[in-house]
Amino acid sequence: MVVVSTTPVQSKRYIGTEIPVIDLSRRREIVQEEIVNACEEYGFFKVINHAIPNDVVAKMEAVGLEFFAKPVTEKQQAGPANPLGYGCKSIGPNGDTGELEYLLLHANQQLPAKIICEENQIEFSSCVVMEYVGSVKELACEILELLAQGLGLEDTETFSRLIRDTESDSLLRLNHYPSYNCNKEDNNKVGRVGFGEHSDPQIISLLRSNGVAGLQILSPSTDAGDWVPVPPDPAAFFVNVGDALQAMTNGRLVSVRHRAMVTSYDTRMSTVFFGGPPLHAWISPVPEMITTQRPRRYRSFTWSEFKKMMYSLRLGHNRLELFRFK
Numbered sequence: 001m002v003v004v005s006t007t008p009v010q011s012k013r014y015i016g017t018e019i020p021v022i023d024l025s026r027r028r029e030i031v032q033e034e035i036v037n038a039c040e041e042y043g044f045f046k047v048i049n050h051a052i053p054n055d056v057v058a059k060m061e062a063v064g065l066e067f068f069a070k071p072v073t074e075k076q077q078a079g080p081a082n083p084l085g086y087g088c089k090s091i092g093p094n095g096d097t098g099e100l101e102y103l104l105l106h107a108n109q110q111l112p113a114k115i116i117c118e119e120n121q122i123e124f125s126s127c128v129v130m131e132y133v134g135s136v137k138e139l140a141c142e143i144l145e146l147l148a149q150g151l152g153l154e155d156t157e158t159f160s161r162l163i164r165d166t167e168s169d170s171l172l173r174l175n176h177y178p179s180y181n182c183n184k185e186d187n188n189k190v191g192r193v194g195f196g197e198h199s200d201p202q203i204i205s206l207l208r209s210n211g212v213a214g215l216q217i218l219s220p221s222t223d224a225g226d227w228v229p230v231p232p233d234p235a236a237f238f239v240n241v242g243d244a245l246q247a248m249t250n251g252r253l254v255s256v257r258h259r260a261m262v263t264s265y266d267t268r269m270s271t272v273f274f275g276g277p278p279l280h281a282w283i284s285p286v287p288e289m290i291t292t293q294r295p296r297r298y299r300s301f302t303w304s305e306f307k308k309m310m311y312s313l314r315l316g317h318n319r320l321e322l323f324r325f326k
């Protein structure tokens with residue numbers, strides 16, 4: 001149950017290197033305003049007091065760790081990632097690399113994780129994944145509806161509808177970053193890039209990790225564009241605005257550039273849900289976001305067109321710029 005606070009408290013604006021924290025148990029109007037502020041300034045925030053049960057998160061983490069603990073030859077049977085499946089070091093089809101191994105799954109409940117895993121002959125506890133995906137998808141939709149309300153949109157399901165769609169092209173990614181040991185060879189791994197700078201292409205991403213640091217966001221609000229380390233919080237979810245949401249809000253919300261560094265003595269595992277629209281869905285700025293002060297910035301495109309473009313480019317490409325309205 002969500003406990004609603006009755007104290008009249010002001011919503012907050014964020015400047016510099018403070019990570020916005022959204023407490024979902026606070027009054028709805030405050031939460032709406034704070035989410036909008038955080039998405040305009042950073043495209044990123046941390047959510048606490050969400051309704052996802054601890055056991056759903058714990059079971060997901062356990063099956064993830066169990067998978068990565070398998071012998072390499074067994075994991076490789078689920079790969080190479082193309083784009084789905086097990087991958088090690090290589091990211092995407094255009095030569096990007098990182099200091100990690102991962103498992104990328106489709107998160108559409110119509111196309112359960114089980115299918116890809118069965119094809120690739122590996123065991124992966126699909127009901128645990130489905131339960132996790134169901135809960136995280138619900139949280140993503142709740143956040144998108146709060147955002148739409150905060151932006152004053154008449155249709156408050158404009159964004160969430162695309163993710164609730166049975167054909168939504170959503171993904172689940174498990175990233176496993178190596179730990180750092182005190183020997184000479186591993187020494188160079190500290191401060192090495194686990195997953196390079198990029199923005200997420202979809203509408204919204206919800207990330208959680210174990211208690212190990214590594215995630216950094218590029219702060220758009222400092223002139224130098226500083227990398228801001230995100231302190232780990234295994235009980236929280238971290239939310240990223242994706243490229244598609246930047247396009248739909250006509251650039252008012254910003255899709256955050258982020259990266260993961262290998263900076264620790266411990267192994268880091270993150271689980272990321274990418275909420276994406278159906279392939280045939282049109283992505284266009286919602287009319288209320290186009291004003292004289294903010295003229296139309298992006299042309300309309302289908303998610304399938306955007307995906308084709310993103311897979312033809314490098315990880316760090318500022319791909320949305322190619323869809324500018326002329």
Ligand code: GA4
Binds near residue numbers: 083104199
């Ligand atoms: C970045 C966000 C997600 O991890 C991802 C990545 C995808 C992949 O690993 O297959 C991409 C990358 C991501 C954007 C550009 C392309 C595609 C690798 C790459 C070089 C699963 C996604 O949707 O886009």
